[in-house]
Amino acid sequence: MGTKIAVAVDDLTVAYNYKPVLWDIDLSIPEGVLMAIVGPNGAGKSTLIKSILGIIDPIAGSVAIYGKPYTKQRDKVAYVPQKGSVDWDFPTTALDVVMMGTYGSLGWIKRPGAKEKKLSLEALEKVGMLAFKNRQISQLSGGQQQRIFLARALVQNAAIYFMDEPFQGVDATTEIAIINILKELRKAGKTVIVVHHDLQTVPEYFDWVTFLNVKHIATGPVKDIFNDDNLTKTYGINYKVAVQQ
Amino acid sequence: MRYARKFAVLRKQSLLGDAISHAALPGIAVAFLITGAKDSNVLLLGALVSGLIGVFWIRGITTKTHLKTDTALGLILSLFFGFGMLLLTYIQKQPNANQAGLDKYLFGQAATLVESDVLLMVIVTGISLLVMLLFWKEFKLLLFDKNYAMTLGFNTKFIDGLISFFIVLAIVIGLQTVGVVLMSAMLLAPAAAARQWTNSLSTMVILAAIFGAFSGVFGTAISASQNNLSTGPVIVLVAAIFVIVSFLFSPERGIIFKQIRLIKNRRDLQLKKTLYFMYDIVRDHDDISRPHAIRILNSFQGFTKKTLSKLEEKDWITIQGQNWSMTEDGFETAANLYNNNLPES
Numbered sequence: 301m302g303t304k305i306a307v308a309v310d311d312l313t314v315a316y317n318y319k320p321v322l323w324d325i326d327l328s329i330p331e332g333v334l335m336a337i338v339g340p341n342g343a344g345k346s347t348l349i350k351s352i353l354g355i356i357d358p359i360a361g362s363v364a365i366y367g368k369p370y371t372k373q374r375d376k377v378a379y380v381p382q383k384g385s386v387d388w389d390f391p392t393t394a395l396d397v398v399m400m401g402t403y404g405s406l407g408w409i410k411r412p413g414a415k416e417k418k419l420s421l422e423a424l425e426k427v428g429m430l431a432f433k434n435r436q437i438s439q440l441s442g443g444q445q446q447r448i449f450l451a452r453a454l455v456q457n458a459a460i461y462f463m464d465e466p467f468q469g470v471d472a473t474t475e476i477a478i479i480n481i482l483k484e485l486r487k488a489g490k491t492v493i494v495v496h497h498d499l500q501t502v503p504e505y506f507d508w509v510t511f512l513n514v515k516h517i518a519t520g521p522v523k524d525i526f527n528d529d530n531l532t533k534t535y536g537i538n539y540k541v542a543v544q545q
Numbered sequence: 546m547r548y549a550r551k552f553a554v555l556r557k558q559s560l561l562g563d564a565i566s567h568a569a570l571p572g573i574a575v576a577f578l579i580t581g582a583k584d585s586n587v588l589l590l591g592a593l594v595s596g597l598i599g600v601f602w603i604r605g606i607t608t609k610t611h612l613k614t615d616t617a618l619g620l621i622l623s624l625f626f627g628f629g630m631l632l633l634t635y636i637q638k639q640p641n642a643n644q645a646g647l648d649k650y651l652f653g654q655a656a657t658l659v660e661s662d663v664l665l666m667v668i669v670t671g672i673s674l675l676v677m678l679l680f681w682k683e684f685k686l687l688l689f690d691k692n693y694a695m696t697l698g699f700n701t702k703f704i705d706g707l708i709s710f711f712i713v714l715a716i717v718i719g720l721q722t723v724g725v726v727l728m729s730a731m732l733l734a735p736a737a738a739a740r741q742w743t744n745s746l747s748t749m750v751i752l753a754a755i756f757g758a759f760s761g762v763f764g765t766a767i768s769a770s771q772n773n774l775s776t777g778p779v780i781v782l783v784a785a786i787f788v789i790v791s792f793l794f795s796p797e798r799g800i801i802f803k804q805i806r807l808i809k810n811r812r813d814l815q816l817k818k819t820l821y822f823m824y825d826i827v828r829d830h831d832d833i834s835r836p837h838a839i840r841i842l843n844s845f846q847g848f849t850k851k852t853l854s855k856l857e858e859k860d861w862i863t864i865q866g867q868n869w870s871m872t873e874d875g876f877e878t879a880a881n882l883y884n885n886n887l888p889e890s
Contacts, residue, residue, distance in 0.1 A: 317611075353696045371698075379696040386690045391746045400686055404697030409679055436744040452693075 304366070306331040306460050306491040307352065312361030314344070314351050321347045325361070325516045329493060331459075333508035334486040336496040336522075340535055343513040345495040346382065349462045353379055365460065374404060378458035380449050382465050388438050394448050395433040398423055401455030423451040428477060443474030450478060460491045467498065479505050502526060560615060561603070562729035564622040566716045568599025570629025570725050573650050574636060583646065585662055589717050592650075596713040599625055626725070653724030653777030655765055662721060669718050673711050677750075684708060685746060722761070723777040734784035735760065741795035760784035817882055819852050820861055824879030827871045836868035 309327040313320060322344040329335060337345045350356040352363050354370055365373040378401070401423070402416040412420075424430045427447040432440065440448065446466055453461055461482075467475050482492050482505075496502065502509060503522050511517035511525075511534040518530045569592035576591025577583065599621050606617035636647060649657060677684065686694045687704045695701050716728050723731050739752035764780030793801050822842070827833050839853070853869065856862045861875030871879075 350692070355692045355695050374696070374698045377696065379693060381690065381692055385692065390689050391740065391744045391749050392685070392689065393745075396685075397689070400690070400693065400697075403682060403686055403694075403699075406682075408683065408699075411682060438744075 304331040305329070306366060307493070308364040308367075309348075309352065310362050310364070312348075312351060312358050312363065314347055314356060314358045320514060322351065322358075323515050325512075327510065327516055327519055329491060329508070329510075329519070331491050332486065332489050334482055334492045334494070334506050335508035335510060335519075336494050336502050336506040337510045337512055338496055338499060338502065338534065339512040339517075343534075345512055346464050348512060349379075349464055349493070349495060353377065353462060375456075376459040378453035378456040378461050380453045380461065380463040380466055383442065383446050383449060383468065385464075388440075388445060390437065392437060393433070394429060394435050394437055394440065394444075395420060395424065397437060397448050398451045398455055401452040404456065419455050419457075420451070423454040424448075426454060427451045427481065443470040446470050446474060446478065450481065454481075458490070461485060461493065463492070463494045465495050465497060467496070499531070560618045560622075560729075561600075562712065562716060562732035564603060564618040564625075565596045565599055565713050566720065566725050566728035566732075567622045567629070568625035569593070569596040569713075569717055569720060570650065571595050571625055571632055572598075572629075573647070573720075574629055574632035577636060577647060578632070585659075585721060586665065588650070589665075589720065592717045592720055593713060595625065596717055597710070600709050600713060629725075649724070650720055651724050651726060652775060653720065653722045653727065655722045655768075655776035655780070658721060666718055669714060673715065676707065676711065680704065680707065723780060727777055727781045730781045731757065731760070731784060734781070734788050738784075738787040738791040741791035741798045744797075756784065756787045760787060816852055816855055820856060820875060820879045821882055823862065823869070823871055824876065824882075827876065833876045834870045834872065836865060836870040839864075839867055839869055842869075 305328045307327070307329040309325050312322055312325040312327075314322040321342075325348065337348065339345050347356060351358045352370065363370055365376060370377065395417075398420040399412050399416060402412050402419060406412060406416070421430065421433065424433055427450050429444060429447050429451060432444060437445065437448065446469075450463075450466065453463075463482075466478055470478070482494070485492050486507075494506070496506070503526060506522055508520070509522050509526055510519040511530050513534045513536075517534050518525050572591035572593070572595025573588045574591075575595070576588045579591075580587050603614075603617045603621050606612055606620065607614050612620075633647060646654075646657070683694075683699060683704050686697070686699065687701055687708070691701055691705075694704070712732070716732060719728050719731055735753040735756035736749070738756050739749045742752060743749050760780050760783040764783045765776055767783070768774040768776040768779040791799070793799055796802050819842070823837075826837055826841070827835070853862070853864060856875070857864055859875075860872055861878060862869050862871050
């Protein structure tokens with residue numbers, strides 16, 4: 301694990317209609333971790349990712365990616381939104397969606413060419429979806445749609461990956477396939493930050509964890525801080541989870 | 546111009562077209578009041594400006610207040626249309642012979658189009674086409690996944706504005722032909738029809754353009770052959786026929802083929818259920834081809850004469866008088882029926 305700080309969040313506060321969703325978040329994520337963000341519904345997990353990525357404007361605070369503002373570091377960051385955030389009836393194919401991952405490096409107006417197509421096909425192969433490249437996206441299962449989203453982020457070849465509930469509504473096979481890809485990314489020195497719901501799998505999947513419930517509760521290695529004390533602080537009730545060491 | 550319309554459909558903002566076209570009316574009236582002339586270019590410029598103001602306000606209402614988009618659309622539509630009608634009535638009462646014919650913008654009057662109007666349409670269509678080809682990638686990205694487009698560093702407000710501008714432009718240009726009231730149908734109908742036939746965005750755009758063009762040509766031809774038919778409504782009706790036909794007969798999404806597939810699947814399932822029931826009986830015996838009475842199938846609801854003959858047709862069973870017996874082939878099929886996640890039909 302590197303000692304460099306990949307993502308630093310400073311005094312971040314976000315509010316919808318005067319109600320704070322995130323309150324004064326200070327958070328630093330070291331390079332090379334596979335980190336889960338956990339917390340109850342409405343804790344602001346997705347909002348945290350979205351405000352780091354500049355999709356939501358915070359009312360206060362700042363975010364640094366490798367010490368510089370996000371707008372200067374876009375090429376280092378890839379985003380996997382929630383599967384439910386787009387209309388899967390949109391008339392396009394799996395390959396076409398994955399190609400969108402190359403749009404950022406292409407910039408305005410320039411069209412993707414042979415090189416971009418090759419990269420996209422490689423990403424599709426990595427997620428085991430090459431056979432579905434020409435499939436209309438509405439005809440993919442939920443798990444397959446999630447893999448397409450993951451492939452689109454892989455194409456970006458970023459240093460930091462933000463993923464919003466990639467395991468939501470996918471079957472066990474897809475879940476294992478996705479977590480293996482995430483572990484590979486970590487092995488390659490990338491930082492992976494995942495909004496996660498299933499507390500049972502946190503010790504098994506992740507090596508780093510952030511507890512969040514509007515306020516930042518704790519961040520650290522899973523083996524040190526994933527305990528009843530922090531779970532109780534985050535979820536409000538005495539939450540017993542067997543921590544597998 | 547025709548290309549802008551399918552973006553409205555894909556944005557699920559079908560009502561936007563209706564609101565914009567109604568919002569254009571006061572612009573026409575104000576342009577006439579200021580210049581006092583009926584030069585269509587000037588009037589359409591007025592329509593463009595008030596259409597854009599309408600869009601701007603709709604945006605403002607939805608982002609700055611808690612009102613939902615449809616409320617904002619309804620509000621702007623009725624407000625602008627009401628104001629436009631008020632101005633038209635006022636103009637009509639003016640002692641000025643010039644005002645006659647302004648009401649053609651309500652329902653459109655293709656017959657009054659002159660060469661310069663058509664030229665304007667061609668130019669605007671050309672520009673729209675060019676912009677669409679240039680920003681194709683950006684438009685697609687924004688329409689599919691706006692947040693993702695933001696993280697890639699695209700200025701989504703600019704792309705959004707560009708799409709809105711060309712939707713307004715397309716509507717304003719169509720006003721002379723189809724009119725304020727029916728314009729949104731022209732915006733949506735060809736795109737909705739085209740969506741039924743294809744799963745590719747580019748094909749959909751081309752198809753929508755073709756449907757739109759045909760509606761225009763056929764509609765004009767029909768209205769020209771009859772004395773008292775105004776062109777705009779006839780064009781819209783032709784477009785509506787395209788939609789109805791597409792919704793019924795398109796092979797993948799059409800209602801009729803969907804129903805046929807449903808019935809076929811149900812029959813197929815029935816057949817396999819019966820086969821599996823037979824398999825259940827047969828597998829308790831050593832000899833799979835041992836005959837059994839058809840009668841014993843009675844306790845099972847899925848059995849009919851037709852299913853039996855279908856099963857025999859497929860060589861899964863043979864029938865001898867009142868008895869049936871299973872073939873090797875049938876036994877194997879039944880044994881593997883539920884092994885795959887999705888039995889191929």
